[in-house]
Amino acid sequence: MRVGIVLGTKDATPFEFYIEVDSNQSLQVDDIIVTTSEYPRFGRVTFYGIVDQVISRLEGLETNEQARFHAQGLFDANLTYYCHIVVTRTLAEDGTSPKVPPRPGSEVKLADTEETKLALYFDKMEKKKIPCGLLSNNAPAYLDLDFLLGIKGGHVNISGKSGVATKTSYATFLLYSYFSSIRDVTEAYPDIGSANTHAIIFNVKGEDLLFLDKPNTKLSEKDRRMYEAMGLPARPFENVQFYAPPRSKRGQYEALLPNTESRIEGVNIFAWTIKEIVEDDLLWYLFSPKELSDTSQLYLAIRMATKWLNEEIREGLGFQSLRSVIQTLEEKIESIMERVATGTRDAFMRRLYRAEQEIGSLIVPEALPFEDIKSYSIDWRKAQVNVVDIHRLSDRAKYFTVGAILKSIVTEKENTGTPWPLIFIVLDELNKYAPINGDSPIADIVLDIAERGRSLGIILIGAQQTASEVAHRVVSNASIRICGNMDTSEAEHSVYGYLGSLNKKRVQYLTPGQMFVYQPDVPQTVLVQFPMPAWATRYQESIETGYIDKDFMISEIDIIREIEKDIEKGSGEK
């Protein structure tokens, strides 16, 4: 469809030009256009571009007063409507990309679906791509898997305000798109496809992700059509495992229940034994990054304590809780920490007490021989998608959980010596775990994944409200950068350079579901719209399908009552 002509009154270059829109047409920002010009040497050259600014003004007037007279119908002027175009690609008939400008006066058309693919290099991705949303013309946009899976690049970084959970929603959507396209992936990358890919999603807010395996009964027809347009089914995730921390124990009741509100059925518990902590060298993660940076001597104290604990366990001594560790430590501190200054010792113990208060519930006694469950660690190989709910944990407990899980994955990957199976890690609030300043064991592990993850087969889908507050190495190692709604002041930081000056001004107007997507082989950042999740994000959304029986809805109060009743019964019998 013809929409206008290439303007000759403003410079047309191989990288940008202007078009004047026909009076019976209109163009908007993000529209994709195509135009052709004949050139000696190159023949017919096709130019593809994206509208990044539209301008309207009255021509031939010199003063605002004349414009006012024009509004009153007393002064004639030419109303012009023109657009700035960023050229995404030039293509000659022989497939080369000559850097020549389009000729002024050339007819400009709106790109159709096929032309859109060419404009954004989707044709070059061949089968190595997954849908990542819809463009303004409702044509699907794609991510280049070479840059997602660690072939030429890896990792995704998502920035944006929180509140509507758009970052996690988009990360989940990308995973969904990947797992739904797994057949194409296998064809394009036999190595990756043959071993099942897995994902771990850390759920940091609400319980939105506890229903990934249930269909969203409230999904609108419009959203369904969006899935269809991308060639994706509108279904929930198929193979999901949920993990939640255990509830704090009350009384002597031994059973562990997941600390979740809206769903308990099918939710596993994650926890560690003291033995696991010691063997995996996780003691570091009991301390918050701030504590570690405040007292440099603390490192020494932790090392001594780890050494001592290792010896104790090797000798067959078992600790059933952090409290018992602390008690023993306190008794023997003089001998264990000979070389550590008294002040540091005290500081170490104080912090250990606090850690016990906050993390104690994540530490469980070693299983007795007759118990079914041998371990409460996370076995991510058992399911395609693993949701680890940490939203109810304190910051310190979050550091511990994330640090311990990431550490075990890295260690395991290092030991197996192969990047396959691939594992995606979705982690929000990167600014907490890998802040721009200060280093800590948790920051080290996140940075390690950002830098070495590709070769280990660990792909980080990281997110944060403000990328300017995250360690540069984490963000710069992400090949794919995504940006949702945020303040324009934040977008001014150089880390958002990929947006371009005009898009930086637009970020504050993005609505939920809209994301700017940048990937290395597409020169222009594009705006995509992604649909509402096809899976439930609340109990109410899943309820009408009968997937969840209403009886499974047990509120916290109900559980406590149950427990108290059991306790009463037990004591009464005695």
Next chain:
Amino acid sequence: MSEILPVDLIKNLQAHQIWWDDSLEEPVNIPDETQPGGVETDTEIKDEWVPIKTDRVDYRKKIIIVDGVRRIDAHLILGNTGRSAILGEFVVGAFSLEKGTVAKRINECVIVLPPEIRIKETLIVGRAKYIPIFANNGTYEGLYRTFIQRMRERERETAYEFSRSGYTVIADGPLQVPFSEVGVTLGFVKSIRKSYLDERYWSVVLKLKKGERTPIFTIKSSENLPPKYSWYLRLKEPKYFESPFFGLVRLEAPYTLELKEVQELAQFSGGFLPYIISSSTLSSRAPENLAPLESLERRLRAMFHPVEHIRATLRKMIAQAYEEV
């Protein structure tokens, strides 16, 4: 029109010298208004004159404003006889108040020749095509008057064309003859150069308030021309330091119309003309120059061929013509 090459035409005309006035101002002052042969002041009111109020009306109606702009591109000396010719260009156009846009623009280039020289060929200079027309009088003033008359003729034709389509036409300047072919056209005279009235009438004219008009009077022409109706209208009241003539215009209507019709037109003109005036920052001839007139004139001037190009081409053509001799 003809097969002859422009260079040969130059040779035939023996045009070997040109000059031009770079200011592009009019070389001679030719008054638009004819000598009045007498005025009848009792056309509308028999008694003593009093100002007549008009009611404001919406101007977004079928109203057309017609005007033309002209330019002398060059002046040719023909042979050794001292005869000369002028190359001139004018653009005539119309502004529609209904649409708020310029509704028509026509451009014409003419070579005005003294009566003794007769050629049929158009003189092509670059993209401009100068059609030959002939003056009655070979003097410079005569040539120039013929040039202006040609433009006035085109203006009248344009006015008549719109008038026949049901428009009320406001034509810049005095009405042109023949009145039988102007239709419902009002002449809009900005500059009050002549005093048609006695002093006692002037006291009424100069005290007109905004939107008020004088009674209609009749101007009889001395030069065998038909009489015409006329009235004064105040567009804007002068401030204490301004001349009482400030904001005063005179309108003309053809005698072919009925007096009742003219009365309606006079009321109508007072109802919208004071509300479409320009400001001093918009036009140097404010407020008498209406805003749409200013707009129209700008758009018309934009249609002129680039004068530097014409002159350079003409100079080159003359050089070529005499090189071959």
